Amino acid sequence: MVHETPYVTAPPTVEHTRPAAAATLLALMHAQGEVERLSEREQLLSSLLVSVNAVLWAVDWESRRVLYVSPAYERVFGRSAGLLLADHREWRNSIHPEDLDYAEHSLHRVLEHGAVEDREYRIITADGQIRWLSDKCYINQQAEPGEPVIVVGMAEDITEKKQLELELHRLATTDALTQSSNRRHFFECANQAFDSACAQGAPLAFLLLDIDDFKDVNDTYGHLEGDQVLRRIAESGRGVLRRGDLFGRIGGEEFAAVLPGCAPEMALQVAERLGKEIQQLTFSYDGQDFNVTISQGLANLSEEDSTLDSLFARADAAMYEAKRLGKNRVVAG
Known part of the structure; x- marks a missing residue:
């Protein structure tokens, strides 16, 4: 009988184990490097998000x-x-x-x-x-x-x-002296109100007011006091008018207001109240008190008004009529 010798795998020698150990070590080092890189990325991302x-x-x-x-x-x-x-x-x-x-x-x-x-x-x-x-x-x-x-x-x-x-918009739309709407901004808003009133068939009033004898104020009391008069009148205008009304300085001593949704009778009451309010203002210069008055022209929207310009023209003509009749009054045109 022939005896077969079972095949026995020879134990690994040092030479055999070195490559495997080296590969494992390299794999571990690579994995550790990846972990460190991921950690660095996370820290970088976290730092970026914080900043x-x-x-x-x-x-x-x-x-x-x-x-x-x-x-x-x-x-x-x-x-x-x-x-x-x-x-x-x-x-x-x-x-x-x-x-x-x-x-x-x-x-x-x-x-x-x-x-x-x-x-x-x-x-x-x-x-x-x-x-x-x-x-x-x-x-x-x-x-x-x-x-x-x-x-x-x-x-x-x-x-x-x-x-x-907002500040740039304010500077572009506001009169620097009186803090009211400047002429350009006032008429932009007034045209929008006019178009809206025409589309809705709603009432609209245009009020134009001019300070009586303002040249005399400047000549007598100086331009600084004249500026104070302009500021105080603008404050009165903003105080008397209703929420939603437009008010602006459109010329040297000329102001204007647009009253959306305001019927003629109510518009006349607003104008008269504004005139009385301004007449009651007291100014003082070098121990001398003085007052000012305004002449106002009022025009209410009608079917004949195809543009704001026609409404403005009627208010302007009415204001000059108020001047001709003796000033310090409201004339409806």
Whole structure:
């Protein structure tokens, strides 16, 4: 009988084990390197998110659950990010009441368009500050059918930019001396009011007023005192007129008002009250008191008025008639 010797694998020698150990070591070193690189990337991303002033956010649209909000949220909103992550209504509660409907409705447009990039609204911070935000939002296009719709966005604090815009608008539309509308802005708004009144068949009154003998005021008391007269008359005009009325300085000592929705009888009462208010103003120069009066021309919208210019022309003619009749009065044309 032939005895077969079973095959026995020889134990690995040092030479055999060295390549395997080296490969394992290299694999471990590579894995560790990848972990370190990922960690570095996470730290870099975290540092970037901390330094970015814009608020980055992500919301599960179906559940309205806030999935993520960047660290800038607490700086911009002045509120706890933890509270927002726990309850999405924290965002709603921070919006200025006058902008709430717009902010919510504009957010819903993202479902129709996939992106909404023109949202601007105000928020109220925890300490009562009002800030303007430009908030852009997008739908996550990577979502597969049946997966949750994720809306991501970026809200940027544009308060300084908005304040600059408002200041530039104020400077462009306001008379520097009296803080009333300047001529250009007044007539822009007046034409809009005229078109609206014609379209709705609503009443509209145009009131033109001129300071009587204003040249004498400047010659007697000086231009600084004349400027004070102009400022005080503008204050009286803004005080007497109703909310929604337009008032502006359209010339040196000439002011105008447009009264939307004001019937002729009421417009005449407003003009007479304004005249009395201004007549009661007292000015003092070098121990001497003096008063001023105004002459006013009033024109009410009629079917013959095809443009604001015709209404203005009738008010202008009526004002000169008031001057001719002795000043300090209202004439309706």
